[in-house]
Amino acid sequence: xxxxxxxRIRQRIEDEVRGRMPGAPIxxxxxxxxxxxxxxxxxxxxxxxxxxxxxxxxxxxxERERVFxxxxxxxxxxxxxxxxxxxxxxxxxxxxxxxxxxxREGQPRHVxxxxxxxxxxxxxxxxxTPVMARLxxxxxxxxxxxxxxxxxxxxxxxxRWALARIRERxxxxxxxxxxRQIEDLRSxx
Numbered sequence: 001x002x003x004x005x006x007x008r009i010r011q012r013i014e015d016e017v018r019g020r021m022p023g024a025p026i027x028x029x030x031x032x033x034x035x036x037x038x039x040x041x042x043x044x045x046x047x048x049x050x051x052x053x054x055x056x057x058x059x060x061x062x063e064r065e066r067v068f069x070x071x072x073x074x075x076x077x078x079x080x081x082x083x084x085x086x087x088x089x090x091x092x093x094x095x096x097x098x099x100x101x102x103x104r105e106g107q108p109r110h111v112x113x114x115x116x117x118x119x120x121x122x123x124x125x126x127x128x129t130p131v132m133a134r135l136x137x138x139x140x141x142x143x144x145x146x147x148x149x150x151x152x153x154x155x156x157x158x159x160r161w162a163l164a165r166i167r168e169r170x171x172x173x174x175x176x177x178x179x180r181q182i183e184d185l186r187s188x189x
Contacts, residue, residue: 050100
């Protein structure tokens with residue numbers, strides 16, 4: 001994507017966030033793209049809205065959570081309207097709201113994440129089960145190559161594609177049969 005187009009989208013998102021939620025404790029709006037963080041897939045952008053929580057709540061996890069939940073409750077409709085408008089863009093933008101006040105090391109950050117872009121429904125769609133996997137750099141590179149080559153449109157789709165290729169191999173059915181035999185033997189104990 002051209003730098004000029006990227007800057008235009010970035011500014012539009014910032015203007016939309018601040019315009020839809022006037023007076024909200026928004027510390028900053030970050031616009032990230034593939035390569036900025038490992039979680040961002042090729043062709044995907046992340047609009048991360050950092051919500052300012054008071055510094056005096058640094059040691060009070062429950063109070064930070066209440067402040068964040070209050071922000072969400074007060075801005076629920078503007079957040080969902082923004083998500084719907086971002087879906088109209090020609091690019092895949094994930095919208096994320098994070099608690100950004102000072103906190104001690106190891107304390108979790110409160111997050112609201114709304115997937116983005118046409119064809120990127122939350123939850124992956126009907127009949128699909130979300131699965132969390134931690135992948136190393138080589139595995140991410142492999143999935144990103146599948147996306148860049150047009151074989152998959154997302155990392156999740158790339159994993160599904162790879163698993164389908166495994167199921168096509170004759171050896172897979174042999175492994176399944178052996179697994180059934182082992183399960184039968186286990187049930188006899």
